[in-house]
Amino acid sequence: MQTSVIGFPRIGTLRELKFASEKYFRKEIEAEELQQIAETLRKTHWSIQKEAGIDYISSNDFSFYDMTLDTAVLLNIIPKRYKELELSGLDTYFAMARGYQGASGDVKALAMKKWFNTNYHYIVPEVEDDTVIQLSGNKLVDEYAEAKALGIETKPVVIGAYTMLRLCRFTGKKPALDYVEDIISAYQNLVKKCEENQIAWVQFDEPALVWDMEESDIALFHKIYDGILSCKKHSHILLQTYFGDVRDIYQDLIQMPFDGIGLDFIEGKETLNLVNTYGFPQDKQLFAGLVNGKNIWKNCFDKTLKVLQTLNDKKIKAVLSTSCSLLHVPYTLKHEHKISQEYLAYFAFAEERDCKNADVKKRLSEVTENDYVRLPERSTRQKLQKKVLGLPEFPTTTIGSFPQTKDVKANRQAYRKGEISEQEYIDFNRKKIAECVALQEEIGLDVLVHGEYERNDMVEYFGEALGGFLFTEKAWVQSYGTRCVKPPVIWRDVYRKNPITVAWSVYAQSLTKKPMKGMLTGPVTILNWSFPREDISVRESIAQIALAIRDEVLDLEANGIQVIQIDEAALREKLPLRKSDWYTEYLDFAISAFRLTHSGVKPETQIHTHMCYSEFTDIIAAIDDMDADVITFEASRSDLQILDSLRENHFETEVGPGVYDIHSPRVPSVEEIVNALHIMLTKIEKDKLWVNPDCGLKTRGTKETEASLRNMVEAAKEIRKQA
The missing domain is CATH 3.20.20.210 (TIM Barrel)
Structure with missing residues (x-):
């Protein structure tokens, strides 16, 4: 052979x-x-x-x-x-x-x-x-x-x-x-x-x-x-x-x-x-x-x-x-x-080539159809949220992360190695969060983020805090170009052990009167960016993770966080390549899992999600059915091609197509962003349009990030004058 x-x-x-x-x-x-x-x-x-x-x-x-x-x-x-x-x-x-x-x-x-x-x-x-x-x-x-x-x-x-x-x-x-x-x-x-x-x-x-x-x-x-x-x-x-x-x-x-x-x-x-x-x-x-x-x-x-x-x-x-x-x-x-x-003993990488939890099984069996439905309907919620949050036309925000500078990485590494105490680690991150919040306020952003300085990777971070995951030290996989990720391994049934992000988000919110987004990774993305189990179905794995994220969503809301973003960057990745299998083998339970994460929040709590670098035009209806209040898309590299699909499908979710590409070191001009927003306004109603970069900023340098965000906010101000 x-x-x-x-x-x-x-x-x-x-x-x-x-x-x-x-x-x-x-x-x-x-x-x-x-x-x-x-x-x-x-x-x-x-x-x-x-x-x-x-x-x-x-x-x-x-x-x-x-x-x-x-x-x-x-x-x-x-x-x-x-x-x-x-x-x-x-x-x-x-x-x-x-x-x-x-x-x-x-x-x-x-x-x-x-x-x-x-x-x-x-x-x-x-x-x-x-x-x-x-x-x-x-x-x-x-x-x-x-x-x-x-x-x-x-x-x-x-x-x-x-x-x-x-x-x-x-x-x-x-x-x-x-x-x-x-x-x-x-x-x-x-x-x-x-x-x-x-x-x-x-x-x-x-x-x-x-x-x-x-x-x-x-x-x-x-x-x-x-x-x-x-x-x-x-x-x-x-x-x-x-x-x-x-x-x-x-x-x-x-x-x-x-x-x-x-x-x-x-x-x-x-x-x-x-x-x-x-x-x-x-x-x-x-x-x-x-x-x-x-x-x-x-x-x-x-x-x-x-x-x-x-x-x-x-x-x-x-x-x-x-x-x-x-x-x-x-x-x-x-x-x-x-x-x-x-x-x-169970693994084989490129060169080489019991998991059950009774409490998790019981909780899954108790989920009902009502747990997948959020009330009241979205249009009613959106009007209420605008009033409660007091946002201007064309609100500005970022996707979540800010640059992971050398000192941030060094702090995390020192903590992992036991070279600094937990309190020293927390104090450093709080200082970075305070600087990040102050910068966003000075720039003039409308909905702020805490910068995610405590996080290594958007999936690895949550996996480390959830029961049922294993982690490698050097098992890097290429995502694109020089960007590598270290996917967790799903080893057992998944559950939330303790609150994960609440303390960081609450601290960040205490520094500003503007809305602070709680930042979470969604269940579909956590599963798709991990090495999954092969002894249970993808449907069951996603449902387990969805319940864990639901707990975090409800805790954030209970602690005063009014805007919560549940990223589903990888929604499309396990979509069957044949259209006839899309719903029966994936979308029906993937979309339901996302709805399960947020269906229990109050009407005035605004739920965001984010997706990037995939072809979404043919599943726009399914994305709208996720029932988020706001979605941000990658759109800048693809010349805003997704906009026609949004209009054709009468997309109800408020939307922020990325106005500039964060995977490039270049700084977009105010004029460039204004032109992009003019194009967007030909396809999206002005009361539904948000202004944001197309993805998180963790891989970018501080100088280019600040310059790009200043230009973005100036462009939003300019478009408000013209609208």
């Missing part, structure tokens, strides 16, 4: 790539040193897989920021505004990913969205009418040659032509179909270049095949790959799918001249049935995704061996593979020194 890995984490065992990239951004190292660190990481990653006995090791899965952006650059999909900066190739790449503000010009970053049903974010390629899609880079063959020089044979990986067309944003008058011939030609040239370099296997990633496909989609896929495969002579082509099954196109795929087809047997609920029903050609290799690439539990060998035996009985040439790239799991267990062996 041969083995294959679809892709490997690139951040390094201790986030070496993150720290090197950030040094480069700060001009502390030159490009040559950054490239050298990247080369060392690639060598390490390939060597680990070779020593583990992996037969099909991937190359070109390394990226400084994002593989989709890498593929766009490989295909010359670079908008003019970035080329006109006349920067180096590397700096042009980073300008597309992060934006640029300097001597060469001022440009925003490309849009960023969630990668299918994961917490990873990809950069959305942008195709202009005069974009010439053509092969224009050597990264793929260069990294293959780099591994070959080390004595390691690899299969280069690239995002496939069909998925690239589906993910691109076409900004001019030309639709995607106008670029089909060009993209076919570009991938033909890529195959030819692989053959010139004697590359045995090339992996084309086509996760878009697990979406619902119409006849026109299937015809487009045929046209693209009939063209690409027509030039194939010596190199073997592996069509790799993941995140679901390919039921709409399976019968076509097995008839096409691919040498290997990768299928997901973990999330692909129909995959085994498709193979049993329609067979699999004996002249192809089936790369069977039976090792879960998205969770940290060790493989269930009995289950895996049963499927492999079924494939063997059918005389299918199977290669044991991961279900998707290992990008979505931590790198290694080697640095986990605090978790006992009792727990570690």
Whole structure:
């Protein structure tokens, strides 16, 4: 039995790539040193897989920021505004990913969205009418040659032509179909270049095949790959799918001249049935995704061996593979020194690859339909809240967090290590909160936040305070670019042990007469950004967490907090990729869980939520059904595209589409924000529009944060004069 890995984490065992990239951004190292660190990481990653006995090791899965952006650059999909900066190739790449503000010009970053049903974010390629899609880079063959020089044979990986067309944003008058011939030609040239370099296997990633496909989609896929495969002579082509099954196109795929087809047997609920029903050609290799690439539990060998035996009985040439790239799991267990062996025995990260509580079960069984309904109706509540809170038109606020400066991180680290007392830790954070509140009042924000200086990560912080979670020390996973997260592990039934945020919020409210937002993470996001249990359903896990957050909401309200934000940034992430499954397998209980968290509060208590960097337009009705009073969206990177959907769906929730991008270091001007607000007012009623950044500010610098917020408040004042 041969083995294959679809892709490997690139951040390094201790986030070496993150720290090197950030040094480069700060001009502390030159490009040559950054490239050298990247080369060392690639060598390490390939060597680990070779020593583990992996037969099909991937190359070109390394990226400084994002593989989709890498593929766009490989295909010359670079908008003019970035080329006109006349920067180096590397700096042009980073300008597309992060934006640029300097001597060469001022440009925003490309849009960023969630990668299918994961917490990873990809950069959305942008195709202009005069974009010439053509092969224009050597990264793929260069990294293959780099591994070959080390004595390691690899299969280069690239995002496939069909998925690239589906993910691109076409900004001019030309639709995607106008670029089909060009993209076919570009991938033909890529195959030819692989053959010139004697590359045995090339992996084309086509996760878009697990979406619902119409006849026109299937015809487009045929046209693209009939063209690409027509030039194939010596190199073997592996069509790799993941995140679901390919039921709409399976019968076509097995008839096409691919040498290997990768299928997901973990999330692909129909995959085994498709193979049993329609067979699999004996002249192809089936790369069977039976090792879960998205969770940290060790493989269930009995289950895996049963499927492999079924494939063997059918005389299918199977290669044991991961279900998707290992990008979505931590790198290694080697640095986990605090978790006992009792727990570690169940885990397998990228390199390695009783839970019940009677009280929790009883409480869940007592939940009734009334617990999911908040009264009175939203429009009545919103009028009451405006009166009680005394907010102006176009109220200004932030999403929650303020910059996590070095002293904040040092204070938290010192407390964790026992170097300072709990009181010293609290006193420091109170001082930071007081400074943050004073700054917001001086800037002129209307609804304030406490800054979240006591928090490391929005999910990890709550998980540490809830019963039922385990935590790692170094199990970092890439979220986007240099941003890494350390997901908690849900180990047992979840419950709230004690109040979590109340003391911090009450202290912050005591410093101001303006409304202070209590900041919570919602149950869906806590589950989706954790490694979940596999012995109970997602529905039950979310319901357990919802009850715990409900307790916190009611305690905040009882202690005088009149505005409470329950973030659901990850609402879409476990949404099934097929629309027919959206409600029955997810949205019905995910939306209900959110309603359960806030249904018990008084009418005058204002409930906010926040969502970011996902495609929300097609689930707007479900989002409105969450029955929040106010929602803030990421919108700045996507050019406010969500606004049309809000209007078309008669969105009742008050809304704050982000007026500037916090994932870029650039500072938006007052004029820029005023222009964005004018656009918003053409789609949103003025009594429903809030003014805010598009996400939390923890990753930004203090200077740029203050400047951006001052401009935002000035823009709100300007728009009030004009409205």
